[in-house]
Amino acid sequence: MNEHCLLNERHLRARKWRDRLRWKLLFVIAMISFSKPLFAQDRILDAYVSQGLKNNQGLRQQDFLLQKSLYALKEAKSYFLPEVNFNTSYLDSRGGRKISIPIGDLLNPVYTSLNQLTNSTAFPQVENVNQTFNPNNYYDAKFRTSLPLYNPEIGVSTKIRKEQINFQQADYDVYKRELVKEIKLGYYAYLQSEEAIRILESAVNLARENLRFNRVLVSNDKAIRTVVSRSENELIGLEARLEEAKYQSKSATAYFNFLLNSPLDTKIEMVETIQNEPTAGGNAFNKREELLKLESLAKINTLSGQLAKASSLPKLATFIDLGSQGDFLNFNNDTRYYFFGLTLDWRVFAGNRVQYRTKQALMDSKVTGEQISQAEQQLELQSQTASNKLNAAIRIFQASKSQTALSQQYYQDQQKLYREGQLLYIELLDAQNRLVSDQLQQSISYMIMQTRSAELERAQASNPFSN
Structure with a gap:
């Protein structure tokens, strides 16, 4: 009898477990x-x-503005780097102010005495010179490299x-x-x-x-x-x-x-x-x-x-010019030159x-x-x-x-x-x-x-x- 009850109880537990699992x-x-x-x-x-x-087009516009800011940063950083520029000029003039140089008045008496002493014509007579201030048939071409040394x-x-x-x-x-x-x-x-x-x-x-x-x-x-x-x-x-x-x-x-x-x-x-x-x-x-x-x-x-x-602090920079200057189409060792320098800019009062x-x-x-x-x-x-x-x-x-x-x-x-x-x-x-x-x-x-x-x-x- 007890075994039968035990079997029934186990059967009920199993059925309840299956019902719970099903639900x-x-x-x-x-x-x-x-x-x-x-x-x-x-x-x-x-x-x-x-x-x-x-x-979205509006978001694309915002993205373009962001990229613009990135390029602006790159531009600002580029000012730390050297800057190289090429510059040339050609000058041709007629007239204008002149300066008289009495070369003939100074040298001709001396040349005359020398010719008499040497009994020759080795020292010819020269004319006085009238030189204009404006250059004539003149060129100047150069590469200038500049670099900021201190610029806050x-x-x-x-x-x-x-x-x-x-x-x-x-x-x-x-x-x-x-x-x-x-x-x-x-x-x-x-x-x-x-x-x-x-x-x-x-x-x-x-x-x-x-x-x-x-x-x-x-x-x-x-x-x-x-x-x-x-x-x-x-x-x-x-x-x-x-x-x-x-x-x-x-x-x-x-x-x-x-x-x-x-x-x-x-x-x-x-x-x-x-x-x-x-x-x-x-x-x-x-x-x-x-x-x-x-x-x-x-x-x-x-x-x-x-x-x-920072704008009131001094700014120090350096530069060097490599170029040539002289008569037009004339380029040789005598026309070539370099020019080096330092610049200091300091605003004292504004x-x-x-x-x-x-x-x-x-x-x-x-x-x-x-x-x-x-x-x-x-x-x-x-x-x-x-x-x-x-x-x-x-x-x-x-x-x-x-x-x-x-x-x-x-x-x-x-x-x-x-x-x-x-x-x-x-x-x-x-x-x-x-x-x-x-x-x-x-x-x-x-x-x-x-x-x-x-x-x-x-x-x-x-x-x-x-x-």
């Missing part, structure tokens, strides 16, 4: 089946975001260019995050318009079925003609709303494709919407690019003050210009510091506001979903009563309008919830992407 497997299968559309929707949206980041302005300018790259990079990232948000909002707007079309098409089908049913009642003298007229008017109104929803869907499609830089009528891929609530998220947010921009601007202002001070520039840069730095403090508070407020809006949107969506379920059940009950002849058509019509309105409101509240989620993601800068 767990069914739960896992249901969750997988339920999550597939959601994952597919996320995958499609991520693909569109990647496409927009790759093709070059170093500070290079630092400013580097910081301008950080500023432009932050500006690029700001545009990038805004584009991601706009793409998501555009996609959700398109989904909402398509959901509205689906709901209104279902409502039109219901209205057509009611019209058909009412015509049957009138033909059998079970209802008056007014019921058919009311049904026809209701159908016309729903069809008009359906056309408006289709127009809104086309507009949403065009705007979304505009963000992707695609043809405006390109078909948008979508899957069946699974209306899940997103995570509300916290109030903490990552380092916003707007703050990085202001921090870079503060550094640039500080460096601008250093640049103003009416306190440097001090004024330094104070201007200091005021700019103070302004930027206040902007940073204000921006931190604004961004924190924006994050908290976005989180609160998302929480409110989730609650509204949950209430709307519950209301739609009640309206669906109420309409089915009212329709059953109407077909049994226990309800007026106006009451059925009221239930139908309430159902359509609640379904549209649920669709709108769901898309508002998704919009608030995208806004919170933007406010917290939580969407990771590589530069």
Whole structure:
């Protein structure tokens, strides 16, 4: 007897274990089946975001500006390198100021005495010379190589260019995050318009079925003609709303494709919407690019003050000329030359210009510091506001979903009563309008919830992407 009871107990335990395992497997299968559309929707949206980041024209413009800043940095560094220039000139003149050189008056008496002493004509007479100041048939061609030995302005300018790259990079990232948000909002707007079309098409089908049913009642003298007229008017109104929803869907499609830089009528891929609530998220947010921009601007202002001070320091440079000068087309050892030198440039007095520039840069730095403090508070407020809006949107969506379920059940009950002849058509019509309105409101509240989620993601800068 005991053995029989023990066998029965083991059998019951085994059956309970199998039942638990079966329910767990069914739960896992249901969750997988339920999550597939959601994952597919996320995958499609991520693909569109990647496409927009790759093709958007506004983002390309920002990228060009960033590349321009990189080239500006290379330009600033080039001032540390030697500079080689080629310069040439040719001069030809007639007339102008002259100088008289009495060569003949000085030498001819001496030459005459020498000829008499030597009893010869070995020393001829010479004429006086009139030499013009302007050179005639003269050229000068040279290569000048110059190199700054000490110039603090070059170093500070290079630092400013580097910081301008950080500023432009932050500006690029700001545009990038805004584009991601706009793409998501555009996609959700398109989904909402398509959901509205689906709901209104279902409502039109219901209205057509009611019209058909009412015509049957009138033909059998079970209802008056007014019921058919009311049904026809209701159908016309729903069809008009359906056309408006289709127009809104086309507009949403065009705007979304505009963000992707695609043809405006390109078909948008979508899957069946699974209306899940997103995570509300916290109030903490990552380092916003707007703050990085202001921090870079503060550094640039500080460096601008250093640049103003550097302009008052001495500048030392060296140069060497390698060239040739002489009569035109004459080039030999006598015409070739080199010329080496050092230059020192030091501004001694400029009416306190440097001090004024330094104070201007200091005021700019103070302004930027206040902007940073204000921006931190604004961004924190924006994050908290976005989180609160998302929480409110989730609650509204949950209430709307519950209301739609009640309206669906109420309409089915009212329709059953109407077909049994226990309800007026106006009451059925009221239930139908309430159902359509609640379904549209649920669709709108769901898309508002998704919009608030995208806004919170933007406010917290939580969407990771590589530069």
